[in-house]
Amino acid sequence: MSIVVESVSKLFVRRGREVVALDELSLNIETGEFVAFVGPSGCGKSTLLNMIAGILEPTSGSIEHDGRVVSGPNRAVGYMTQADGLLPWRSAEDNVMLPLILRGVGKAEARRRSDELLSTVNLSTFARHFPNELSGGMRKRVALAQVLAYDPGTLLMDEPFGALDAQLKLVMQNELLEIWERTKKTVVFVTHDLAEAIALADRVIVFTGRPGRVKLEETITLPRPRDVFKDRFTAGFQQTYERIWQALEPEIKKGEAL
Numbered sequence: 001m002s003i004v005v006e007s008v009s010k011l012f013v014r015r016g017r018e019v020v021a022l023d024e025l026s027l028n029i030e031t032g033e034f035v036a037f038v039g040p041s042g043c044g045k046s047t048l049l050n051m052i053a054g055i056l057e058p059t060s061g062s063i064e065h066d067g068r069v070v071s072g073p074n075r076a077v078g079y080m081t082q083a084d085g086l087l088p089w090r091s092a093e094d095n096v097m098l099p100l101i102l103r104g105v106g107k108a109e110a111r112r113r114s115d116e117l118l119s120t121v122n123l124s125t126f127a128r129h130f131p132n133e134l135s136g137g138m139r140k141r142v143a144l145a146q147v148l149a150y151d152p153g154t155l156l157m158d159e160p161f162g163a164l165d166a167q168l169k170l171v172m173q174n175e176l177l178e179i180w181e182r183t184k185k186t187v188v189f190v191t192h193d194l195a196e197a198i199a200l201a202d203r204v205i206v207f208t209g210r211p212g213r214v215k216l217e218e219t220i221t222l223p224r225p226r227d228v229f230k231d232r233f234t235a236g237f238q239q240t241y242e243r244i245w246q247a248l249e250p251e252i253k254k255g256e257a258l
């Protein structure tokens with residue numbers, strides 16, 4: 001599903017103090033495209049995801065998703081926030097079933113779909129485990145299965161693998177790419193890790209420091225299917241990294257100076 005962000009600004013007012021999080025930001029994301037957002041902390045990346053998900057409203061400008069203006073919670077997106085939001089008293093399987101049950105899917109069908117999804121994310125053996133009995137990577141897999149459960153056309157992912165160790169991160173990136181290549185969902189992926197952004201995305205969008213604007217849009221021409229374990233050692237990858245880093249580095253340094 002496509003996303004059109006048209007001149008969006010977001011102003012927060014808190015205890016009389018104004019913060020301009022985003023300033024007249026425009027961008028287009030095509031159906032089936034995998035786009036990564038990178039930018040310094042506080043530049044409005046999560047705010048923009050919240051607006052695409054319809055949880056927050058722009059102060060000015062508009063956002064269209066799948067040809068419709070977003071106003072109110074957008075049920076056509078699956079939103080994987082940084083905190084996984086799994087309910088500790090429900091097993092992995094019951095957590096994945098929850099969004100389906102809330103949408104009126106019968107219990108037997110919800111269980112069938114949940115088992116299928118847990119198998120997609122390689123977690124079948126742990127279906128009956130509770131979140132506190134799972135590793136960090138497994139919890140992320142459950143959260144991913146949960147957002148895939150109602151088959152949204154668009155996935156919004158806010159630093160989904162940020163807390164994972166380097167190896168596990170690569171494993172999860174690989175699994176996500178396999179799922180994306182099979183389902184061709186639109187993905188908006190926020191990360192602080194530029195190598196991760198390049199390894200996964202069709203296009204990397206660099207934000208300026210707050211107020212967030214688009215500083216650079218770089219199309220990633222690495223061939224697909226990709227190999228997240230090996231691509232980063234290629235010359236093409238490293239040149240791309242350096243080019244994008246030149247745009248990103250000063251924005252991050254400005255933030256440090258504040």
Ligand SMILES: Nc1ncnc2c1ncn2[C@@H]1O[C@H](COP(=O)(O)OP(=O)(O)OP(=O)(O)O)[C@@H](O)[C@H]1O
Nearest residue numbers: 012013014019021040041042043044045046047048
């Ligand atoms: N609900 C809110 N009320 C007031 N200010 C907010 C709110 N949400 C975000 N902000 C402010 O908007 C700015 C952008 O925040 P946002 O969370 O979008 O940044 P970010 O780019 O996701 O940062 P990070 O990379 O650290 O996650 C920050 O200055 C933040 O304090």
Ligand SMILES: [Mg+2]
Nearest residue numbers: 045046047158
């Ligand atoms: Mg954020």
